[in-house]
Amino acid sequence: MSEPRLVEVRRKILKENDVLARALRERFRAAGVRVISLVSSPGAGKTTLLELLLTQPQPPHRVAALVGDLATENDALRLARSGAPVRQITTGTVCHLDAGMVERALAGWRLEDLNFLFIENVGNLVCPSSFDLGEDLRLVLVSTPEGEDKPLKYPTIFNTADVAVITKLDLAVPCGIDLAALERNIALVRPGIQIVEVSARTGLGLDELRGLLTAGRELPEVAAGRSRA
Numbered sequence: 001m002s003e004p005r006l007v008e009v010r011r012k013i014l015k016e017n018d019v020l021a022r023a024l025r026e027r028f029r030a031a032g033v034r035v036i037s038l039v040s041s042p043g044a045g046k047t048t049l050l051e052l053l054l055t056q057p058q059p060p061h062r063v064a065a066l067v068g069d070l071a072t073e074n075d076a077l078r079l080a081r082s083g084a085p086v087r088q089i090t091t092g093t094v095c096h097l098d099a100g101m102v103e104r105a106l107a108g109w110r111l112e113d114l115n116f117l118f119i120e121n122v123g124n125l126v127c128p129s130s131f132d133l134g135e136d137l138r139l140v141l142v143s144t145p146e147g148e149d150k151p152l153k154y155p156t157i158f159n160t161a162d163v164a165v166i167t168k169l170d171l172a173v174p175c176g177i178d179l180a181a182l183e184r185n186i187a188l189v190r191p192g193i194q195i196v197e198v199s200a201r202t203g204l205g206l207d208e209l210r211g212l213l214t215a216g217r218e219l220p221e222v223a224a225g226r227s228r229a
């Protein structure tokens with residue numbers, strides 16, 4: 001296949017995804033569910049953070065999660081321990097989630113019954129950046145052991161995110177990470193982006209992150225009343 005043909009096929013796939021993502025976003029808005037996606041390299045701590053967000057939400061928020069990996073149901077099993085509805089999307093050889101996968105995974109769920117839907121993308125700092133999933137908020141996670149320069153090497157994933165979450169703060173000192181440099185590099189590629197530092201081990205930053213995710217939401221009781229009406 002010649003290069004122009006490849007570029008053309010890629011453009012078409014992205015356009016189709018955008019159309020589906022727009023429809024999904026409208027559905028989410030109409031149902032009153034806030035959708036938050038997480039992208040990062042493999043192992044940055046997406047599932048660990050979600051385990052905490054699903055088990056310790058501000059009750060009575062109603063939460064659910066979709067989780068993408070090439071193979072295994074491991075992460076869905078981990079997240080399902082929270083008691084929240086969880087579905088795994090196994091992508092086979094595909095290195096990212098797309099809007100169609102999300103739409104199919106939602107089949108049978110009543111979105112009106114949810115306040116928050118979390119979507120954990122496939123661990124990858126490249127491909128997920130191009131695919132809109134209809135989410136309201138995209139979190140990009142970077143863990144301290146990954147080093148200070150990842151935002152400079154993979155700018156697009158930071159450019160397409162709304163909030164940057166620096167994870168594994170407890171490992172910053174043991175790994176000799178210059179946190180100020182990491183934050184500077186994030187701000188260089190995505191000026192003005194909000195940055196939150198967290199540690200799933202110590203609990204640092206989790207309240208700040210929860211506050212940010214729930215900001216602007218009506219009181220849960222009010223939202224629940226309206227959805228029953």
Ligand SMILES: Nc1nc2c(ncn2[C@@H]2O[C@H](COP(=O)(O)OP(=O)(O)O)[C@@H](O)[C@H]2O)c(=O)[nH]1
Nearest residue numbers: 042043044045046047048123168169199200201
């Ligand atoms: N020290 C430390 N380890 C963490 C933290 N968060 C996650 N981990 C560990 O990092 C590894 C990968 O985490 P996981 O949540 O599976 O990453 P994912 O691939 O992004 O979903 C696991 O062994 C976690 O226990 C943290 O805040 N501090």
Ligand SMILES: [Mg+2]
Nearest residue numbers: 046047075120
């Ligand atoms: Mg995971």
